[in-house]
Amino acid sequence: MLYKTGLSSLLLFFFLCVAPVCADNLSLEPLLTELKHAAAQTETLSSPFVQEKYLDIFAEKLLSDGVFIYQKPDFLRWELLTPMASGFVLRGDDGERWNHLSQEQESFSVTDDPVMGMIAQQLLAWARVDLDWLEGRYRIELQTADPVVLHLYPRDEGEAEFIKYLQIQFSADRSHVVAVQMVEQSGDQTTITFTEVKINSALPSSAFQVPK
Amino acid sequence: MISLLSASFRFFQSRRIWLLILLLVLSVGAGWKISQLEIEDSITAMLPDGDSRVAHDFKMLQKAPFARQLVIHVVARDGIEADDLLAATEVLRQALPNELFLDPVSGPGDIAATPLFxxxxxxxxxxxxxxxxxxxxxxxxxxxxxxxxxxxxxxxxxxxxxxxxxxxxxxxxxxxxxxxxxxxxxxxxxxVALKDGHFLSLDGRSSLILAETSIAMTDALGGRALLDAFDLATKQLPDGIEARLISGHPYTLANAETIQNDMKQVLVVSGIGLLVLFFLFLRSLSALFVFLLPLFSMAAGLVAVAGCFETISGVTVGFGAVMLGITIDYGLHVYFAWRYGSDKQGREQLLRAVSRPVLFGGLTSLAAFAVLLSSALPGQRQLAVFAVAGIVTALILALFFLPHFVGHGKERGSSSVLQLRRHIYDRKPLLRFGVIFLWLIISGCAAFQAQNLAINAELKKLSYLPTSLQQAEKELAETWGDMRSRxxxxxxxxxxxxxxxxxxxxxxxxxxxxxxxxxxxxxxxxxxxxxxxxxxxxxxxxxxxxxxxxxxxxxxxxxxxxxxxxxxxxxxxxxxxxxxxxxxxxxxxxxxxxxxxxxxxxxxxxxxxxxxxPDRLELINSLDHELGQAAGINLVSQQRFSQQLSREIGVDFSRFVSFAGVAVVILLLLLFRRLPEVLLALLPVLTGLLVMFGGMGWLGLEMNIFNVIAAILIIGLGVDYGIFMVCHGQREEDLASSRAILVSGLTTLVGFGALLLAHHPALHSIGLTVLLGISAAVPTAVLVIPAFRPKRF
Known part of the structure; x- marks a missing residue:
């Protein structure tokens, strides 16, 4: 009886732990290839977004609205419109950030500012769906295939100190990301939902300029 | 002394084999000693030692952070991404052999991963x-x-x-x-900016690798190995990315190789020149001993330096060897007097007659070089010992040995330039005045131009600086700012x-x-x-x-x-x-x-x-004033170091010239005992120095450590010429002095003139300055002195 229970436990352990890994590995590769292929068609991407922050540092949930714009190869705009107008634009290695509440505006270079360098690298990787870079940096697990939801676990110890995992949800046609959730080790969470994604539409000339 | 010489001459006249054996034994002994020598290849011998401020500052300057490090500047062509540049930099860093490039780093690493922030x-x-x-x-x-x-x-x-x-x-x-x-x-x-823990220039096109090395900056052989290893490692770099090694080693190597190539060229050119002179003026197997004389002098100089100093500077050996070429002059004077001179009272009297100017010429050269013994520069002190030992040896060989190995010439007077010139001055007395007038004009112009002469002790001026290395230094400074000369x-x-x-x-x-x-x-x-x-x-x-x-x-x-x-x-x-x-x-x-x-x-x-x-002079002076008295605080600046060195060279030079001048004048007074003769004998040296300084001023050249020694050389040689010509004019014997001076001047010009072809600035500048001085001293001796004082007999 004891032997049978032990064997059952072992089998259960195998199915719970090993089998999903095999299944994931089998299904993830073609899926990632498909996502990569779809992203390669993206020249520009723009979308309003809603950001929800559940952070211990804030007294309550903090909602904000903003706009995200990307243009190949390395142009970005991340702008919050509420509760305070702030954000940054990136043009290659150089960029500018602003905060209308504190009336601050400054230039930066990703080579000089390691934090902005890291953020720019992350956002560009997501916008391009640069899966090679992401796979090097995260262990990727497929949560659901329809819609595609991935969990990304940081491989880097430093990043793993504060990020538990990232949850990425793709659109139904798998052409772009529609939601990103970041779960921190402390339990804090941030969710960004892209509401009206436009792919390869013409961008205004001021797309990568600081708002006046 | 002259009696001793006569006695020796008589004694060895029938015992020449003894002299040969003695010379052979001494040569073998010197050869053995020389083979044991360890020569230090470093410029430090030409910098003040002891407790002087300059010596102290020089030691301190060697402690500058980037002075003791290897700096590798990696540069990418336009259009290459910073990430690709940094990846290539990392490849290069790993390709550098650890035994030569110790602890190479391309940046501080990922500082964000440290607890710093x-x-x-x-x-x-x-x-x-x-x-x-x-x-x-x-x-x-x-x-x-x-x-x-x-x-x-x-x-x-x-x-x-x-x-x-x-x-x-x-x-x-x-x-x-x-x-x-x-x-x-x-x-x-x-x-500098940091990207992924690497040094990256602000324009994103350059990166850096810093490394330590156990190879001394002055080690040319080690430097060769280092550069070869570096060249091999750079082959790993992709197209469009280049790397340059900036440290003292490429300079040391470039200098060593340039000096080696220069010396080969100079030896060939001066060898051909000397052969031409030999066939034109000597044409005798017995004259070969005259040409061997500088070799014996050099050996004696080396043995003496080895006995007095723990290590010998390569600069001393190199420069001393060139300098002791002048000892051929004593041999030439004895040779010409012996072979072409005449004296009714016989050979011994001829030897006595020529020995006086040779001896005093040698003594004045000794005095001139001996003043270098008081130099603050160890290299110059070594040079003084080298020169003194070499000149003494040359005098002994010229006066005691040479007469026994030179046969009597048969063509006496056949081509005497002296006779021809006396003839011209006698025939055309106005020519004398023309020569004196021309001499005055040239001396006046030289004196005027000499006012432009400046002293510059910048160490870089003494070294060969290849354009590629200068360009690499310039690019490094432009890209990364003033790293290496603060x-x-x-x-x-x-x-x-x-x-x-x-x-x-x-x-x-x-x-x-x-x-x-x-x-x-x-x-x-x-x-x-x-x-x-x-x-x-x-x-x-x-x-x-x-x-x-x-x-x-x-x-x-x-x-x-x-x-x-x-x-x-x-x-x-x-x-x-x-x-x-x-x-x-x-x-x-x-x-x-x-x-x-x-x-x-x-x-x-x-x-x-x-x-x-920043090494700005006004800042240095202001800080020097404030910090000068503070205990335990020392300010060191490249610019101030050069200034101080220039000042010390200036002071040293004035002292040398004064001491040498006083010693020479005393010896001339002892020799001639009459002021007009003394002044006449001084004409070649004064004209030589004036033309040397004037020529340098006119050409925009600056006085450096090597020119100081060149000036001493001009003093030694110029006085010799003066003594010989004045003695020649005084004595009844024909010592063939004009011919000797002409050949001696020509050998010096050939030897030092060949240095003009050198690419190394120190060698080139020595060649040029000696050429200027000797070109003026020889004509002054053979033309101007007789113009002032025709031969009495």
Whole structure:
């Protein structure tokens, strides 16, 4: 009886732990290839977004609205419109950030500012769906295939100190990301939902300029 | 002396084989001694030693952070991404052999992965000085707190918020930026950015690799191995990316190779020149001994230097060897007198007649070179011993040995230039005045141009600087700022604490001058223990007075922006904990160990802390005045070093010329006992020096250490010519002096003139200056002296 229970436990352990890994590995590769292929068609991407922050540092949930714009190869705009107008634009290695509440505006270079360098690298990787870079940096697990939801676990110890995992949800046609959730080790969470994604539409000339 | 010479001549007349055996034994002995010599290939022999300021400064300059390091500048062509450049840099770094390139680094590594940014703020209480506390007081107003918290909120809402959240909780008022500013003073590379832990230039097109090496900067052979290994490693670089090694080694190697190539060329050219002279003027096997004379002199010089000094400078050997070429002159005078001269009273009388000018000529040269014994430069002292031993040997060989090995000539008087010239002066008396007039014109012009002569002791002027290396240095400075030539202040102490206290004094003085942004110093990040404790106490008092008010303000403003009540608890906790004390180990743990080690030297139980700042003369002079009297503080500057060296060379030169001049005049007075003859004998040397200085002034050349020795050489040779011509004019015997002087002048011109072809600036400048001097001294001796005083007999 004891032997049978032990064997059952072992089998259960195998199915719970090993089998999903095999299944994931089998299904993830073609899926990632498909996502990569779809992203390669993206020249520009723009979308309003809603950001929800559940952070211990804030007294309550903090909602904000903003706009995200990307243009190949390395142009970005991340702008919050509420509760305070702030954000940054990136043009290659150089960029500018602003905060209308504190009336601050400054230039930066990703080579000089390691934090902005890291953020720019992350956002560009997501916008391009640069899966090679992401796979090097995260262990990727497929949560659901329809819609595609991935969990990304940081491989880097430093990043793993504060990020538990990232949850990425793709659109139904798998052409772009529609939601990103970041779960921190402390339990804090941030969710960004892209509401009206436009792919390869013409961008205004001021797309990568600081708002006046 | 002359009687001894006569007696010796008589004694050895029938015992020539004894002389040959003696010469052979001495040669074998000298050869053995020379084979044991160790020659040091370094320019340091030409810099003052002992306790002089210049010697001290030179030693200190060698301690400059980048003076003792290998700097590899990696440059990418336009269009190459910074990431590709950094990847190539890493490939190159790994391809460098570890036995030659010790501990190569292409950056401080991932500083973000070190505890630096987590811990730096904890040390603010011991780093913040009074000015910082004033700044912090300004940051605690209601308006400023509002601005800070608004900025915090904006940061938290941005993607970077996740990274910055912990920091914002710990430092909502952004006080840590004051500590961050202090970190900048540890950066010795002004134009540097960091990308992925690598050094990257601001334009993103250049990166750096820094390495140590065990190969001495002056080791040419080691330098060759280093450069070969570097060239091999650079083959790993992809197209469009190049790397240049910047250190003392390429210069040493370029200099050594240039000197070797120059010497080959010079030896071939001067050898051909000497052969031509041999066939034109000597044409006898017995004259070969005359040409061997400098070799014997050189061997004697080397043996003497080896006996007096522990190590011999390569500069001494090289320059001494060239210089002792002049000893051929004594042989030539004896040879010509013996072979072509005439005296009714026989050979012994002829020897007595020629021995007097040869002996006095030798003595004046000895006196001229002996003054170099008092030089502050070890190389010049070695050179003095070398020259004195060589000249003494040459005199002995010329007077005691040579007459026994030179046969009597049969063509006596057949081609006497003297007779021809006397004839011309006798036939055309006006020609004498023409020669004197021309001499006056040339001397006047030379004197006028000599006023433009400047002294320059810049070490670079003494070395061969290939254009490619100069260009590489220039590009390095343009890309990364002034890394390698900043002035330094050393704060020393018997213990670390006292050195740190002095280092702080230096920093405070530089701060008062308003140049702190251009200064590299450990003082802001690593104050003395005493200062840290005082600052910590000041910090505690500062917050005791303000904490309650500030807490209320932060709470109220925080609420306005949606911050929770415990949002900044870590800040208040940190504020109420005793701050840790800063030490070098902490900075090392932050990945900045290299910056610390480049500014910190522990040697023989003494601690030295370096402060680097721009090498501007007005700044140096002002600081020198302020720091001059401070104990344990020394300022060292390349520019001031060159100035001091120039001054010392100037003083040395004046002393040498005065001493040599006085010694020469005394010897001439002893020889001639009449002022007019003394003045006549001085004409070639004075004209030679004047034309040398005037020519240099006219050509825009500056006086350097080697030209000083060249001037002594002109004095030695010029006086010899004067003595011979005046003696020649006085004596009844025909000593064939004009011919001897002509051939001797031509051999010197061939020897030194060949140096004009040299690419090495030191050799070229010696060649040019001696050429100028001798070109004037020889015609003055053979044409101007007879024009003033025709031969009496």
């Amino acid at each position: 987590k811990q730096l703020g904890d040390y603010l209480p011991v780093l913040a000085d009074d000015e910082d506390l004033e700044t912090i007081a300004g940051m605690l107003s209601e308006k400023e707190i509002d601005r800070s918290l608004a900025a915090d909120l904006a940061q938290l809402l941005q993607p970077q918020g996740v990274v910055l959240k912990t920091k914002i909780r710990r430092d909502p008022l952004q006080l840590e930026q004051l500590a961050l500013q202090k970190l900048a003073t540890l950066n010795p590379i002004p134009g 002035a330094m202040i050393f704060a020393s102490g018997k213990d670390l604490e006292s050195a740190l206290q002095r280092n702080e004094e230096v920093w405070q003085k530089l701060e008062r001058l308003g140049i702190e942004d251009e200064v590299v110093s450990l003082a802001p990040m690593l104050p003395s223990l005493k200062t840290q404790q005082q600052r910590r106490q000041n910090w505690e008092e500062f917050w005791q007075q303000r904490q309650a008010t500030v807490r209320d303000l932060v709470q109220t403003t925080g609420q306005k922006y949606g911050f929770s009540a415990n949002a900044f608890t870590p800040f208040w906790e940190c504020l109420n904990q005793p701050a840790p004390l800063m030490d070098a180990d902490t900075i090392n743990r932050w990945g900045l160990g290299r910056a610390v080690s480049s500014l910190f030297i522990e040697e023989n139980g003494t601690y030295q802390l370096l402060t680097l700042f």
